[in-house]
Amino acid sequence: MLIDIIAGARPNFMKIAPIIEAIENEQKNGLNLHYRLIHTGQHYDKKMSNDFFDQLGIPKPHINLNVGSGTQAEQTGKIMLRYEEVLLNAPSDMCLVVGDVTSTMACSIAAKKLNIKVAHVEAGIRSGDITMPEEINRIVTDSITDYFFTTSEAANNNLRKQGVKEENVFFVGNTMIDTLLKQMDRFIKPAFWNELNLKAKHYIVMTLHRPNNVDQESQLRDLINEITECCSHLPIVFPVHPRTAKMLTQVGISAPNLHLIEPLGYLEFNYLVKHAKAVITDSGGITEETTVMGIPCMTLRNSTERPETCTIGTNELLGTDPKAIKPAMQKIFDGQWKTGGIPELWDGNTSGRIVSVLKMIGKLQIQMEEIPKIE
Secondary structure, X not given: OEEEEEEOOHHHHHHHHHHHXXXXXXXXXXXXXXXXXXXXXXXXXXXXXXXXXXXXXOOOOOEEOOOOOOOHHHHHHHHHHHHHHHHHHOOOOEXXXXXXXXXXXXXXXXXXXXXXXXXXXXXXXXXXXXXXXXXXXXXXXHXXXXXXXXXXXXXXXXXXXXXXOHHHEEEOOOHHHHHHHHHHHHOOOOOOOOOOOOOOOOOEEEEOOOHHHHOOHHHHHHHHHHHHHXXXXXXXXXXXXXXXXXXXXXXXXXXXXXXXXXXXXHHHHHHHHHOOOEEEEOOOHHHHHHHHHOOOEEEOOOOOOOOHHHHOOOEEEOOOOHHHHHHHHHHXXXXXXXXXOOOOOOOOOHHHHHHHHHHHHHHHHHHHHXXXXXX
């Protein structure tokens, strides 16, 4: 069985690395399962792509679609056209997509239209916020998926409500945590650590990139002013997403304790998170990592597709009102933040469970092919 593994953007890379490793380990034991790694090129910045491949030991892609920049529609169209061409020339038996980026949805559609099975890793998560492009990607992808690999019982319930058959849903855990646990001993102290005089548990990490936080000057200014004032005695390290960097330049925001830095590689960024006093973010994936590392996390969003990071983990939804930041920070300074726990099956063995399911699917396909056809 030949499986296309799709990666297109930074959040994908941490999720595919352990799956590829698990497949290669099984191949050494004689598994007749092969993969074709396809990089769509949705993220083309070196820090958001190549560095992750190098640091996580991801092999060079077999195919790079090189779609580059563009609007949501432009990228979707380019990915679909170029992936369809790949499949027409050399079809695979399955398209395995991860997460909820544009590449996830676009490749799923292209594959399904050619009657190729689709498997979705991180299926079933929902924020309930249809204004998020990622939410649209999730809904569309799951509406045509054949095999659903889930991270939580909340995701399982979402799929049940959608009417997905139980036998097609596989609760396996979180591949991003596979990568986190494997790489934790390899985290790298960032080069600027000494320059900024950072000390463990005496600084804040901040990431912002959601349009409703960074696309309006007044909202971005109010959020950052509130955060820098609440944490005036602590450095705030802010790896700046390209979307946010553009707005910060226009607005002219600065503060003595605010340190804007370039996007970091995986190992450097997670070193920063692991040793932080707290994280302020509007990212979903980071809330999973902070939960496993036991770091207090504040999410500047009104909803989350990862509710287990709040109900079980160390994350709390603050909403987008800047006034919610001060009382939350005070809880941290007072040592009153919840300890949190680790969700079920977030144990570093998710990819092995996924490959076990793929092996089962492959055997079933072989059995179906061996059934004599009635003329």
